[in-house]
Amino acid sequence: MSTKTLRNFIGGRFEDGIRTFDKLNPANGELIARVHEAGRDQVDAAVAAARRALPAWAAMSVKQRTDYLYALADGIERRFDDFLEAEIGDTGKPVGWARQIDIPRGAANFRAFAEIARTLDMESYMTDTPDGRQALNYAYRKPLGVVGVISPWNLPLLLFTWKVAPALAFGNTVVAKPSEVTPSTATLLAEVAMEVGLPEGVFNLVHGFGPNSAGEFITTHEDIDGVTFTGESATGAAIMKAVAPGVKPVSFELGGKNAALVFEDADFDQAVAGVANSVFANCGQVCLCTERVYVQRPIFDRFVQAVKREAEKLVLGRPMDPATTMGPLVSHEHREKVLSYMRLAVEEGATVVTGGGVPQFGDERDNGAYIQPTIWTGLPETARCIKEEVFGPVCHIAPFDTEEEAIALANDTKYGLAAAVWTTNLVRGHRVAQAMQVGLAWVNCWFLRDLRTPFGGSGLSGIGREGGRHSLHFYTEPTNVCVKL
Ligand code: NAD
Numbered sequence: 001m002s003t004k005t006l007r008n009f010i011g012g013r014f015e016d017g018i019r020t021f022d023k024l025n026p027a028n029g030e031l032i033a034r035v036h037e038a039g040r041d042q043v044d045a046a047v048a049a050a051r052r053a054l055p056a057w058a059a060m061s062v063k064q065r066t067d068y069l070y071a072l073a074d075g076i077e078r079r080f081d082d083f084l085e086a087e088i089g090d091t092g093k094p095v096g097w098a099r100q101i102d103i104p105r106g107a108a109n110f111r112a113f114a115e116i117a118r119t120l121d122m123e124s125y126m127t128d129t130p131d132g133r134q135a136l137n138y139a140y141r142k143p144l145g146v147v148g149v150i151s152p153w154n155l156p157l158l159l160f161t162w163k164v165a166p167a168l169a170f171g172n173t174v175v176a177k178p179s180e181v182t183p184s185t186a187t188l189l190a191e192v193a194m195e196v197g198l199p200e201g202v203f204n205l206v207h208g209f210g211p212n213s214a215g216e217f218i219t220t221h222e223d224i225d226g227v228t229f230t231g232e233s234a235t236g237a238a239i240m241k242a243v244a245p246g247v248k249p250v251s252f253e254l255g256g257k258n259a260a261l262v263f264e265d266a267d268f269d270q271a272v273a274g275v276a277n278s279v280f281a282n283c284g285q286v287c288l289c290t291e292r293v294y295v296q297r298p299i300f301d302r303f304v305q306a307v308k309r310e311a312e313k314l315v316l317g318r319p320m321d322p323a324t325t326m327g328p329l330v331s332h333e334h335r336e337k338v339l340s341y342m343r344l345a346v347e348e349g350a351t352v353v354t355g356g357g358v359p360q361f362g363d364e365r366d367n368g369a370y371i372q373p374t375i376w377t378g379l380p381e382t383a384r385c386i387k388e389e390v391f392g393p394v395c396h397i398a399p400f401d402t403e404e405e406a407i408a409l410a411n412d413t414k415y416g417l418a419a420a421v422w423t424t425n426l427v428r429g430h431r432v433a434q435a436m437q438v439g440l441a442w443v444n445c446w447f448l449r450d451l452r453t454p455f456g457g458s459g460l461s462g463i464g465r466e467g468g469r470h471s472l473h474f475y476t477e478p479t480n481v482c483v484k485l
Helices: 038-059 062-078 080-091 095-118 156-169 182-194 214-219 233-246 269-284 296-315 332-347 402-411 426-434 468-475
Strands: 002-007 008-011 013-015 021-023 031-037 124-129 136-141 144-151 171-176 203-205 227-230 252-253 256-262 288-294 350-353 374-377 394-400 418-420 439-445 476-484
Touching: 002 095, 008 182, 021 374, 031 080, 038 136, 038 144, 038 171, 038 203, 038 214, 062 080, 062 095, 062 156, 062 182, 080 156, 080 182, 095 156, 095 418, 095 468, 136 269, 144 214, 144 233, 144 269, 144 296, 156 182, 156 227, 156 439, 156 468, 171 214, 182 203, 182 256, 182 394, 214 233, 227 233, 233 252, 252 296, 256 402, 269 296, 269 394, 288 296, 296 350, 296 394, 332 394, 394 402, 402 426, 418 426, 468 476
Parallel strands: 002 031, 144 171, 144 227, 171 203, 227 252, 256 288, 256 418, 288 394, 374 394, 418 439
Antiparallel strands: 008 013, 008 203, 021 031, 124 136, 136 476, 350 374
């Protein structure tokens, strides 16, 4: 594959940055792209372009504006194979996963928010007035303005468009920065924006890092009206500090330490397959992945052995091989972090049921960031490996006796993103799901998403909810209009 050059997209034009950085393929260590890092002046120019574009974009008819979103979705699909190759090159994720999830969701996000923008109703109340007449109140929603979008590397196109699409649909203009680890599909999206004739400055793309780079230049910019961010909780805290002086709104989708609760009455095979998928999907690099599994004691040993068999069945292959079910981690740097938790788990007293290290292939994959799917048991609940997000193909499995105990264990975390309950007792399923202190609780499934539903977490997992009409709360500002009749 030839080395690509990835540029910034500012005011409708591609621009070089102040310097370049290298992007390596995590499956084999090869250089795949040179990325132009935007300097402060370029972020300023991007914000200015977005500001100039805002009035016309906000005033455009909903039909005309959302037609552009449908065109962006069609444009992604037209270049499906380019997006697929770029996403896999950046992340090393298996082709089957990227083909089914990442790229289709990139297009689906634009369609879903276009549809929501077209069918919005308005909150209104008739109010009795003191003189015996009536007043009509309605909440008129205006775009927030110029929105800063900062996204992570684990589901690059999916999470980037998950923010860009609602921002544009509700009449905002955007300055967006993808992760420095996965810059390719966002750049392709800028090409598509140009191809479909999106008005200049409505969507601007800047490449770079966080501190003292494009990320920080966006979050500290005086003329940004709000920041929507997906990434680590610690980064969310830094961004919150950065935007505080301007009292700007933020929407944060952050880390997780998600639990699965498996009751003895669960459909055993379904629970084993579902839990294994929720631990190892995308090499454990989904914010919604399960890292803590609690299993009712009578089925504990059998369950651990069954999930171990699932882990050992995973095919750690080349990303473009359709037989591959687990690719490498996203980078060698991230593998170092995950390996440090594998060493720590042993120090903290874990029994390593399977995995725990780096696989050996005897081919170019040895230059990649591959890691073994890993299961631990026997850790105390106070262990750092139980408390901190690892973000790799790793889980700890522990037994419980009662429903109350299971709920307490699952909720004993500073995070609050997701949980999954496995039981054939549906009354219990509802009860336990509602008791989870999380933004998303599944019963007998995982990762099923309807884009109209609220998405996000509490505690260290974030601030606010996006998805469907819930996205209105961040991307628009209501003005209540009261008309005396
Ligand atoms: P990260 O926080 O390291 O980086 C995310 C983005 O923030 C990148 O674009 C990065 O350049 C930028 N950034 C870093 N420091 C910054 C700063 N000081 N100012 C402005 N921008 C800054 O996260 P990551 O490692 O890319 O992604 C993995 C994390 O994301 C995990 O914690 C995962 O749980 C979380 N995540 C959460 C969700 C969710 O919806 N809750 C979804 C996916 C990933």
